[in-house]
Amino acid sequence: MSASRMTPRPPPRSIGSIARILVRDQATILLAIGLFSLVLVNVMIQTRTVSGSQRQIAGREVAAGKPAEGPARSAAEAEIAAAVAPRATQPATTPSAATPPVSAVPPPSEAPPEPTSDELAALAPSAPPAPANIDPSRRRIIVGTFLRAAPGALAAKVVRVVPGESVSLIGMTDLPDGAKWAEVQGEHGRGYLPGFAIEEASRDRDSTKIIFGVVGGVIDGNTIEVAGRQVRLAGIVATTGPWNEQFRERMLREAPTVTCTPRENDRYRCITEDLVDLAELLLLNGAVRVDVDAPASYADREAEAQKSRRGLWRR
Numbered sequence: 085m086s087a088s089r090m091t092p093r094p095p096p097r098s099i100g101s102i103a104r105i106l107v108r109d110q111a112t113i114l115l116a117i118g119l120f121s122l123v124l125v126n127v128m129i130q131t132r133t134v135s136g137s138q139r140q141i142a143g144r145e146v147a148a149g150k151p152a153e154g155p156a157r158s159a160a161e162a163e164i165a166a167a168v169a170p171r172a173t174q175p176a177t178t179p180s181a182a183t184p185p186v187s188a189v190p191p192p193s194e195a196p197p198e199p200t201s202d203e204l205a206a207l208a209p210s211a212p213p214a215p216a217n218i219d220p221s222r223r224r225i226i227v228g229t230f231l232r233a234a235p236g237a238l239a240a241k242v243v244r245v246v247p248g249e250s251v252s253l254i255g256m257t258d259l260p261d262g263a264k265w266a267e268v269q270g271e272h273g274r275g276y277l278p279g280f281a282i283e284e285a286s287r288d289r290d291s292t293k294i295i296f297g298v299v300g301g302v303i304d305g306n307t308i309e310v311a312g313r314q315v316r317l318a319g320i321v322a323t324t325g326p327w328n329e330q331f332r333e334r335m336l337r338e339a340p341t342v343t344c345t346p347r348e349n350d351r352y353r354c355i356t357e358d359l360v361d362l363a364e365l366l367l368l369n370g371a372v373r374v375d376v377d378a379p380a381s382y383a384d385r386e387a388e389a390q391k392s393r394r395g396l397w398r399r
Contacts, residue, residue: 221252221254222250222253222284222285223250223251223253223266223268223282223285224248224250224282224284225245225246225250225251225277225281226247226281226282226294226343226345227247227278227280227343227355228245228341228343228357229277229281229358230242230244230275231243231244231245231275231276232275232276232277233276234276235259235265235267236263236265237359242273243273243275245270245272245277246296249270250270250271250285251270251271251277251282252268252269253267253282254266254268254269255267256279257276263278264278264279265279266278266279266281268282278359281359293345294343294344294345294346295311295315295344296310296341296343296344297310297341297342298311298340299335299339299341299342300339301332301335301336302328302331302332304322304328305320305322305323305327305328305331305371305372306363306372308335308354310342310344310354315344315354316350316352317351317354317362317363317366318348318349318351318352318353318363318375319347319351319363319377320367320372320373320374320375320378321373321375322372323373323396325371325395327369327371327395327396330369330371331366331371340356341356342354342355342356342362348377363382364381364382367382367389368385369389369394369395370389370396370397370398371396373396374386
């Protein structure tokens with residue numbers, strides 16, 4: 085290679101010139117870093133301002149019940165909904181004239197005044213109302229018979245009734261002989277029944293012990309057969325004599341329907357639909373004697389038989 089074509093080399097720099105170049109370049113770098121920092125701080129301030137505005141808008145919309153729109157509002161809503169929404173649902177409290185001042189509230193150490201007698205009476209529980217399904221006028225028929233058009237066994241028959249039927253009591257009537265008759269309204273009509281033929285519907289009676297049916301036979305002087313069951317009559321003592329056969333023939337001929345209600349010692353009082361007490365019928369005809377525990381009416385029937393010399397009193 086020739087000397088004419090060779091590029092001349094620059095003269096070597098001194099240490100002082102190199103130091104001046106480094107100082108100049110360092111100042112340039114520091115200036116650039118300072119400018120970049122200013123730009124970065126400005127960007128951060130703008131971003132925070134926009135984010136704060138979005139949060140305020142989202143907070144107002146959440147408080148007003150409006151859904152936030154866009155991803156930015158969704159993030160803001162999620163962040164402030166828990167704090168803003170509860171406060172928005174609470175009613176604002178304003179001072180009211182009706183609200184007593186704090187000084188008007190008695191201190192906790194003061195005991196409340198004792199209630200007056202009127203206040204205690206107002207707090208007392210009232211009597212519970214009677215159940216709607218209980219009617220004090222309701223009665224239950226316990227003797228099968230007939231409703232009569234008027235009080236008395238000889239009055240015209242209206243309609244047949246049987247044990248277990250329910251009627252409403254209208255009123256009671258006392259007859260001159262002391263008998264009590266009840267005016268009732270039943271399912272099939274209105275009429276009169278003897279007082280002993282009905283009872284309060286609320287009474288706890290075992291209806292299975294009442295025997296109702298036709299007399300099918302006579303076992304002895306004080307035992308009959310009703311609806312296939314042997315029934316011993318209460319209040320009388322059987323005797324022997326032709327009157328027992330007469331009683332048997334009459335029962336078989338008439339075949340009365342009777343209601344037998346239980347008495348003591350497995351005995352019964354049996355009454356026909358025409359309101360004839362079979363025990364009294366036997367006493368009146370002198371076929372039996374009155375028992376010691378019989379009612380007073382039975383003794384009266386025996387006295388009548390003795391006076392008329394019927395049955396065993398003919399001797």
